[in-house]
Amino acid sequence: xxxxxxxxxxxxxxxxxxxxxxxxxxxxxxxxxxxxxxxxxxxxxxxxxxxxxxxxxxxxxxxxxxxxxxxxxxxxxxxxxxxxxxxxxxxxxxxxxxxxxxxxxxxxxxxxxxxxxxxxxxxxxxxxxxxxxxxxxxxxxxxxxxxxxxxxxxxxxxxxxxxxxxxxxxxxxxxxxxxxxxxxxxxxxxxxxxxxxxxxxxxxxxxxxxxxxxxxxxxxxxxxxxxxxxxxxxxxxxxxx
Numbered sequence: 001x002x003x004x005x006x007x008x009x010x011x012x013x014x015x016x017x018x019x020x021x022x023x024x025x026x027x028x029x030x031x032x033x034x035x036x037x038x039x040x041x042x043x044x045x046x047x048x049x050x051x052x053x054x055x056x057x058x059x060x061x062x063x064x065x066x067x068x069x070x071x072x073x074x075x076x077x078x079x080x081x082x083x084x085x086x087x088x089x090x091x092x093x094x095x096x097x098x099x100x101x102x103x104x105x106x107x108x109x110x111x112x113x114x115x116x117x118x119x120x121x122x123x124x125x126x127x128x129x130x131x132x133x134x135x136x137x138x139x140x141x142x143x144x145x146x147x148x149x150x151x152x153x154x155x156x157x158x159x160x161x162x163x164x165x166x167x168x169x170x171x172x173x174x175x176x177x178x179x180x181x182x183x184x185x186x187x188x189x190x191x192x193x194x195x196x197x198x199x200x201x202x203x204x205x206x207x208x209x210x211x212x213x214x215x216x217x218x219x220x221x222x223x224x225x226x227x228x229x230x231x232x233x234x235x236x237x238x239x240x241x
Contacts, residue, residue, distance in 0.1 A: 001109075001116050003049040005031045006038055006064075007077065008056045012098065016051050016077070019105045025113055035064040047072045049093075049112050054078040073112050091163050091199065115162055118176060140187070142168070142177055149175065153192060157217055159184060159201040169217075196232050197225040204235070 003026055005016040013031040020028040029047065032038045035056065041047055050072055052061040061078075065071055074091075079098040093115065094108035142149040151168060160167040161181040168175045185195055195201045196215065200222050207215055213229070215222040224232055 001025055001048040001113060002027050002029050002046065003051065004029055004038055004041065004047050005051040006033075006035045006056075006061065007031075007051075007053040008033050009053070012053065012077065015100065019100075019102055022102070023106070023109060026109060035059055035061065039067075042068060042072060045070075045072075048116055049073045049075065049109075051075050051077055055080065073115060075108050075112060091161070093162070114176060115165060118165055118178065142175055151175065153188070153203075154205075156193075156203050157206045158203065158215075158222060159193075161199040169220075194228075194232055194235050196228050197223055198227070207236075210236075 003020065005013050005020075005028065007013050007016070010033065013033070017028055017031060020026040026049075030038070030041065035052065036059065038050075042050065050065075052065065052074065054061040054076055055078060061076060065074055073093050075094045075096060076092050077096045077098060077100060093112045096104060096108055138153050140151045140153065142151055151170070155170045157169045157171065159181075160169065162176075164178060164180070165176055166179050166181060166184055168177070181195070181199070181201065185193075185201055188201065192205065193201050193203055202215055202222060206217070209216040210224075213224045215224065
């Protein structure tokens with residue numbers, strides 16, 4: 001994967017350069033201290049993945065990525081956690097908090113590589129949508145290359161949208177497939193699943209804890225978007241004592 005790193009701190013760029021050199025599928029093409037200097041390279045689609053800091057002079061990483069009509073995969077790197085929700089709104093692959101441990105870096109780039117591979121054609125797709133929604137059943141059929149997977153709705157914890165793909169999360173297992181959040185949402189029973197964010201649908205029965213407008217699944221924190229907040233809490237109120 002061709003990647004670049006953008007950060008106004010040279011030391012931070014050195015760390016990203018060192019980490020990338022240890023990962024065989026990453027090719028760090030260039031580093032920049034000014035995001036505007038990277039615009040032409042990104043605009044020419046010569047980059048698959050961008051590591052970008054958020055807090056920078058003149059223009060933040062978030063502001064810069066918003067200027068791109070067709071951005072590559074994004075991994076935000078920052079010393080601050082308060083921008084995580086906005087990062088998710090931009091469909092970022094991941095959000096790394098400095099100082100970045102190499103293990104956490106690997107988790108993020110593996111996720112990016114999986115998505116990049118799917119974009120290049122090694123995709124898994126949901127079975128063609130039938131005339132009647134699959135939601136009438138208690139499972140989904142998911143095509144994975146030469147096989148078809150049966151996913152029980154009762155096993156799904158939440159579904160994550162990643163641009164043209166979705167990731168179905170289950171205990172100890174995830175399945176990524178090319179599809180849209182709008183399509184998968186229409187095929188799920190409304191009394192069991194609810195959209196809480198532009199990028200997330202959760203299974204109501206799997207919710208164990210809600211804290212600071214986030215749903216917590218183990219070590220995963222799912223933000224509740226402002227646009228979906230009222231509907232979510234209204235639905236949740238049906239089950240409250």
